[in-house]
Amino acid sequence: LFTPEVERGKGQRDRVNKTDLSYQHQGQQALQTALEIVQDAEGWRMEMSESGDTIYSKVLHGNRKVFRLEAELEASPEELYDILFVKVEEMHQWNPSIRHIKILKHVGQETKITHEVSAETVGNLIGQRDFLSVRHSLKMQNCIYLGGAATHLESFPPHPEFVRAEDGPTCIIIRPSPNGTGKSRFTWLLNMDVKGWIPKSLVNQALPRAQVDFTAHLRRRLAAGGKKPAAAADTRP
Numbered sequence: 001l002f003t004p005e006v007e008r009g010k011g012q013r014d015r016v017n018k019t020d021l022s023y024q025h026q027g028q029q030a031l032q033t034a035l036e037i038v039q040d041a042e043g044w045r046m047e048m049s050e051s052g053d054t055i056y057s058k059v060l061h062g063n064r065k066v067f068r069l070e071a072e073l074e075a076s077p078e079e080l081y082d083i084l085f086v087k088v089e090e091m092h093q094w095n096p097s098i099r100h101i102k103i104l105k106h107v108g109q110e111t112k113i114t115h116e117v118s119a120e121t122v123g124n125l126i127g128q129r130d131f132l133s134v135r136h137s138l139k140m141q142n143c144i145y146l147g148g149a150a151t152h153l154e155s156f157p158p159h160p161e162f163v164r165a166e167d168g169p170t171c172i173i174i175r176p177s178p179n180g181t182g183k184s185r186f187t188w189l190l191n192m193d194v195k196g197w198i199p200k201s202l203v204n205q206a207l208p209r210a211q212v213d214f215t216a217h218l219r220r221r222l223a224a225g226g227k228k229p230a231a232a233a234d235t236r237p
């Protein structure tokens, strides 16, 4: 792996205002920080490994436990970029862990501010959370990087209905699998502060579980191609 020079992303050349520049900077910074976590080889412990998918964990300074999923997916990096970044607003259609996801602001092609609401978990051990994040992408010749971190938007304060959690600094690295198979290597750093008063042991079980679920739903989405789930029947009289 190598660290891209995120400071000089194309977006930087767009004519943008101060706030937009600040969001671009936050996005680039999130990606940079997350890549540094992933690329530090020290201290990772294997949590689980099943049919080629592996989740590692590591405890960072300040006692935060982060999780790194490694998997191979049957799609090109471009296709995954399209599903995970361009069409991010469709994510709740194929991922039942997400109740709602909306782009609140576009900053150039590479940066967006998103609002996400997670679904109730089984038994509702961890209640619904909402997230306000800056999402940033960087496309290199082969690799595609997605970065993200919690952010603020004046026009979008925390909602009293939810506990606002913080996702990030987080990243996804998508690389083509070797030998031109058309598949991709997928690395996802989950670095989340779920907030609220929940036992750490519970959170540390829920997070790798969420990664396993996410990967399963993504695989189902890839197998279904562009097909949308059948629309609910119109029950109006």
Ligand SMILES: CC(C)CCC[C@@H](C)[C@H]1CC[C@H]2[C@@H]3CC=C4C[C@@H](O)CC[C@]4(C)[C@H]3CC[C@]12C
Binding pocket: 084, 085, 088, 097, 098, 116, 117, 118, 119, 126, 129, 131, 135, 146, 148, 167, 172, 194, 206, 207, 210, 211, 214
């Ligand atoms: C355990 C409970 C509290 C949370 C479970 C839901 C988690 C797994 C959900 C909620 C919001 C989701 C994120 C929403 C948006 C994006 C941006 C996209 O480009 C890559 C996936 C990514 C980063 C999602 C990963 C999964 C995610 C973090």
